[in-house]
Every structure is written in structure tokens, then in C-alpha cells.
Amino acid sequence: MSPVTRGFSCPVTHILPGPVIMTRGGKPRRGIFPPPAAAARRGCMAIRLWFLIGFIAAPFCLPAPTCQASDxxxxxxxxxxxxxxxxxxxxxxxxxxxxxxxxxxxxxxxxxxxxxxxxxxxxxxxxxxxxxxxxxxxxxxxxxxxxxxxxxxxxxxxxxxxxxxxxxxxxxxxxxxxxxxxxxxxxxxxxxxxxxxxxxxxxxxxxxxxxxxxxxxxxxxxxxxxxxxxxxxxxxxxxxxxxxxxxxxxxxxxxxxxxxxxxxxxxxxxxxxxxxxxxxxxxxxxxxxxRTSHGGESLLGAAQIQLLGQLSGGLAEKLSRDLRRAEAMRPGLVVVNLEAHGVDVAGAIDLANLLVRSRSGDIDDIKPLKLVGYLGPQARDLALLPALACGQIAAHDKVDISFEDFLSQNADQRESLVTHLKSLLVEQRWFDAAQADALSRALTDPQSELLLARPPGGMPRLVSGEGLERGWKADRILKPKGTWLRLPASLLRDPLRLASPGGATLEIWYAEQGIPVGEVRVLSNSGIDELAYFLGHRGTTMFLVTIGLACLMIEILKPGLAFPGIISAVCFVLVFWANSRISGQVDWLAILLFILGILLLLVEIFLIPGFGVVGLSGLALMAGGLGLAVYGHWPQTGGEWIGFGRVLAPFGFCLLGAIGLVAAFMRNLRHIPFAKHLLLHGNKLAEDDSDGSAIVNQDLYLALLGKQGQTTTPLRPAGKALIDGDPVDVVSDGRYVEVGTPVVVIQVEGNRVVVRAV
CATH class of the missing domain: 3.90.226.10 (2-enoyl-CoA Hydratase; Chain A, domain 1)
Structure with missing residues (x-):
């Protein structure tokens, strides 16, 4: 049997004289009723019986209908x-x-x-x-x-x-x-x-x-x-x-x-x-x-992408990944749930441009997507930009968009915001250039007036107070001078018509679109995204910096432990990675400044006696690199420098906390099991362990001041000398000293012994 007839077409019968009954295999056989006999004798009774039997058996005698699926x-x-x-x-x-x-x-x-x-x-x-x-x-x-x-x-x-x-x-x-x-x-x-x-x-x-x-x-x-x-x-x-x-x-x-x-x-x-x-x-x-999407029916009514928290360029990587995941599901539409606020205009515009390109199919391996930007109750200020880029907007009843708080703290970004806002309104065909300019100015300038006016014989249009022409009738004042324009859900829906009607909540909006909630696939954050969000929180960042600084100080004061140095390196790597991942504004300058600061600090500690310009410069570079990573970009104006200082100021408390941790660690060092065997005992300056590391005894090192010895290695300027029969790590006073040269201890600072050739 061919694949067509197997399971789809019913067998066709052949009509034989007399009633026919179908067998399971589709072969006909004669019915149980024999042909009428002696018609002349039976007359009308036989004819009536024949018609009755034929009427009853007709459904079995006729060809069976082809099996069809109605849906x-x-x-x-x-x-x-x-x-x-x-x-x-x-x-x-x-x-x-x-x-x-x-x-x-x-x-x-x-x-x-x-x-x-x-x-x-x-x-x-x-x-x-x-x-x-x-x-x-x-x-x-x-x-x-x-x-x-x-x-x-x-x-x-x-x-x-x-x-x-x-x-x-x-x-x-x-x-x-x-x-x-x-x-x-x-x-x-x-x-x-x-x-x-x-x-x-x-x-x-x-x-x-x-x-x-x-x-x-x-x-x-x-x-x-x-x-x-x-x-x-x-x-x-x-x-x-x-x-x-x-x-x-x-x-x-x-x-x-x-x-x-x-x-x-x-x-x-x-x-x-x-x-x-x-x-x-x-x-x-x-x-x-x-009913299909991209050439075939999608089992998924919608895919939902979550953009939560701070909108910045660092989210572009996550958004691009989520768009690819959504496109692979072939949903009827992709809803971008915006429960977010802005950090900088450039980052929000990066996200908006990515959404525009995904709608037009300009992203590699992504076919054009139908997007809807949903402004949730936590959406504020710059969340409007990626919503406009989606081409269709829905809004929660409690949404209230305003740029007052954002521009109060970022006044230098006003013109950039106006330019990009106007561009989105025009290029995505929300308004013509004149109306887009009036709305953009009203959103970003409290001194700008916004009216809904009607030209003679025309439809209502958005105009500024200065742009109201003679003969136009002002239907409504949307924003008077001296106030900030706020966009609640009611204003977004009518008269601006930026948001579609309805959609009091996201679930209600899905129902209004005929999409069961069970048909919506919410693209949750991956483990890496969740880790980045957690580490990028200001409190988590400050904690990591405090632990990193404390461990770095312990490693400097007690070289050889290694473990505090590893913890410090891990903490700072996490700080840089998480904050650059979230803000998207950290470049290699911040990382290089921080690394350079550490190198200068190490040079000051191990190579150059005292603590002066080099060490202070190292600390300043470390602070600058850390501030860039957290602040997001290099300050250019007075206001930005003030903001930079505000971001950097809390890390002063991190420094104080680190100093407190170091003091507690040093006081209780002898009671720590893993460090007890590294301490010096008796009259030894250092007690060597299996890997050659040692913990110094501060009092015994102070006793070396003024004593003489002889170098056992060249000092360039660090090396070793034999003083009172004990090998000691020493640093010269800045000059090169050959091996076997008599030296005298002129200074002791912590674990650093400074000598001078005699």
C-alpha cells in the first residue's frame, strides 16, 4: 500500500446485486438477504421489502467517503x-x-x-x-x-x-x-x-x-x-x-x-x-x-524578553543573545518588557538601535521580528527610547515616564537626548519632524510649552507654544511652561497615541491580543547574567573592594602567605568584570590604570626605600581606575567630576574597613591555624617552610638596625645579606652593591631592611 492510501483514504467498495456488507479488509461479500423469489407470487409485498432492505443497506453499499481532517x-x-x-x-x-x-x-x-x-x-x-x-x-x-x-x-x-x-x-x-x-x-x-x-x-x-x-x-x-x-x-x-x-x-x-x-x-x-x-x-x-509566523505556525504565541534595572550599553550583549533565542522559537511576536531606567543616553540608544535592526533583519542570523515594547510600572526616563524602537508600545496603567530626575543629574546629556529622541520619533514614523521636535523639547526642557492644536480644517497636531501659527486652535495644553512633562499611561494612549489602548497589566494585554499566558515563553536571565547583576550591585561591589584591599595589604605586610593575594586578585577581577558588564562604559583605560597603580605600589614597597611619590601615584591610579569602572566614563564637565567624586567617595569607607580587617588579622595571626607554623619563634628572623616562604618577626628585624654584615647576592637594589649569621632579605639605598660587599643596616620599615655599603 502506498504512503498515500496507508491511513488516509478509505477503501472503495463495488456494488453487487443485492445488499453488500464491508469486511474489515475492505472486500465486499454478498449480504445475508437472498434475491426475492417468485416475484409474480409475492407481488407488491416483495417489491416493498426489496426497497426497505435497499434503503437500510444503502450506507453500506455506496463507496465509503474519503477520510478528511477538518483542521x-x-x-x-x-x-x-x-x-x-x-x-x-x-x-x-x-x-x-x-x-x-x-x-x-x-x-x-x-x-x-x-x-x-x-x-x-x-x-x-x-x-x-x-x-x-x-x-x-x-x-x-x-x-x-x-x-x-x-x-x-x-x-x-x-x-x-x-x-x-x-x-x-x-x-x-x-x-x-x-x-x-x-x-x-x-x-x-x-x-x-x-x-x-x-x-x-x-x-x-x-x-x-x-x-x-x-x-x-x-x-x-x-x-x-x-x-x-x-x-x-x-x-x-x-x-x-x-x-x-x-x-x-x-x-x-x-x-x-x-x-x-x-x-x-x-x-x-x-x-x-x-x-x-x-x-x-x-x-x-x-x-x-x-496563522503562521516565518512560514510556519508557531506553537508559541509570544516570546518575552526582560530588560530590567539599569539601561546601558552593557545590556546589548544580553539583548542580542535573547533576540536570537526568541527568533529560534519563531513566535508570533516578541515582547520586550521594560522595567528599567537609564544611566546614560548612549547605552539606551545602543539598545534602541539593536531593536531597530532586529525589526528590519539587519542582524546576522536573525530574521525580521515583530516587536512590542511594554512599559511596566517600574519603567522610567530612558526606557522610552527602546520602547519607541520596537515600533509598537503597550503600557501598564501605573507607568509614568519623566526625564526630570535623569536630567537633573545628567544635564550635560540633554542635547544628546533631544537629538536621539527626535530621530527615533521620526525614523520609526511616530510623528513628523515638527511634532517630534516639539515633543522632544517638551520632554527635556521644563521651559518649553507643548500644545495639542488644530490647524484650519486639519487634524490635531503637537506644537510648541512658540510654534502655534495664526488661525490654529489650541485644543489642549499638554504641558505649560515651568513644569516637566510627565507621560502617564493615559497620555501615552491618547492623545499621543504612542501606546496601544488597554493593557492595564501585561497579563491583561496578552489576553486582549488573544494570546494565552501559557503560550508566552519568558526568556529568563542566564546564570552569567544573574551573577553579573548580583556582582554589579553597589553594595556587592563595595564589599568586594573592601575584601580585595584588605587581602592586598595582608599580602604586602606578610609576603609568602599567597592566599590573601589570590583572594584580592579574584575580588578585583570580579569588580571590573561585573561593572563593565553592567555599565558597558568601561574600556581598557580603567583596567590599565589599575594595573599600573598596583605595579607602582609594588615598586615602592620592594625596590625603592621609603614611601613617596611613586607609592602615592600608584594609589591614585588604582583609585582612578576603580572609579572609572564604577562610574562608567571619563568625567568631562564640572558636574561629571562631582558625580565621579560621589561615586568614588564610598570607597574611602572601603579603605577604612580594609585597615580594620588588617589590624584584626595581624592581632590574631598567631591564633590562626594555617598561619601559626609560618611565624618566627625564638631568636630566628625567619623560619623557612617547605616552599621557602616565611613570616617575619618585627621585633627581631628592628634589632638589626645599625648592625653590619656582608652581601651574599648582588643588590639591584634588592638581594640577600648575612647579618649576625642569619640570611636576611635586604634592599640597598638605591645603589648597586656587588656580592661580598660589607654593608650596614641604616633603616628598618616593617619587613624591609635597608642597607648601605660600608
Missing amino acids: GLVFSMPANLEAEEVKRLSGKITEGVLGLKRDAAVNQRERLVVVVDFNPEGLPCRQADWEACLKLSRVLLSLDPSDVLTVGHIRGEVSRFAVLPAFSCEELVFSRQGFLGAVSDTADELDANDRARFEETARRRSRPPVIARRLIDKGTVVVRDPAAKAGEDPFRDGRVFAGGEKVIEADIAGAIDQEMALKLGLCVPEPIDTAEALLARYHLPRDLVQ
């Missing part, structure tokens, strides 16, 4: 299949089957048709997630064939693990350009169980298992067995079967196109190139195509 599902295979989408597909199929049984109980042969479009818009389908493809295969194979007909539409390349769900479909329909490609490049990529799964799937769908083997191992030779019986699989593996006609040679291109698939009995006879033609063939309503 179906179209599953558009995403570029990267996820297990969640398979789960949703399974739920939709269950709902569809129950709906057909409820609404079409009179026709028990009617089946739900599930079309799996492997190549939306003809794109290659090369699935690499084995688990997701395996789950989809199991779903397709588990369906009751009396309830569901699964159809795989192959309009391009279907390769890698996507071959498994393709073989799991009850019927395969190829286009002229469609073909099945190799599952793997090497035969050993899949284990024996996985390879057997491909063959078993083909066998369950009455397809030759050797074809699945061939797609996995290109060394397989496919031959036709001339002795195969009718209805038996005629294809064999030529490596173990002698004789027969070779159908596919070994080590040649393993692709199976429509012509070869038909020869192998894999697909229906007619090639179908378009989704509309496929729906017509299976008697599905044409509006299934109109």
Missing part, C-alpha cells in the same frame, strides 16, 4: 529545537484530538493532521540537539494513528539529528528541492543504541531500515532484492546481501532527493513545493498558513 496543526521546525517546544507540541496535539472527538463525533474516521514543516522558508534543518530530536520522535511515534496523521514536509536540506523526527512521521512529502542529508560525518559519532533507534523508527513507519543505516554510514550499499515478495521490504544492505540491483553505491553523496525517496518508497508520489499546496492536499483550511 490540523502546522509545527514549524525552529533552527534550534528545544525540549520545551516539543512539550508544547504534544499538548497542542492532545487538545486538537479532543476537540475533533468532541465536535465531530459523527465521523469516527476523521483524524487530526499534524504537519511538521522541517524547512520554513526553505532554510536548512540541521538539528544538533540529540535529546530534543529524540523527544520529538517519541511524541510523533506515540500518537494513535486512528486519531492523528503526521506529515513531514521536506522543502530543503534535512540532515543531522533532524532525520529521526522526519522518519517518525507517518507520511513524508518532498518538494523538488527537498532532500535528506547525512546524519553524521563519521559512523562512530552515534553509539549502537542510537543507530538502532534510527532503524527501528524506519521499521515502525514501514520504511526500509537500510535507508536509515545509509544516512548514518555512507559506506552502506543499498541493493534491491529481486526475490522479495509483494508487500515485503525489497531493500537490503549490499555489504551482507549478495546479488541484487544496486540502488545507492557506497561512498557517494548520501543525500536522498525526491526522486530517490520515491524510488525507495519513502514519500508520497507528488512533489509539493508550497505550504498552501500541502494544506490543500490534506483538505486543511488555508488560514493555517495565515
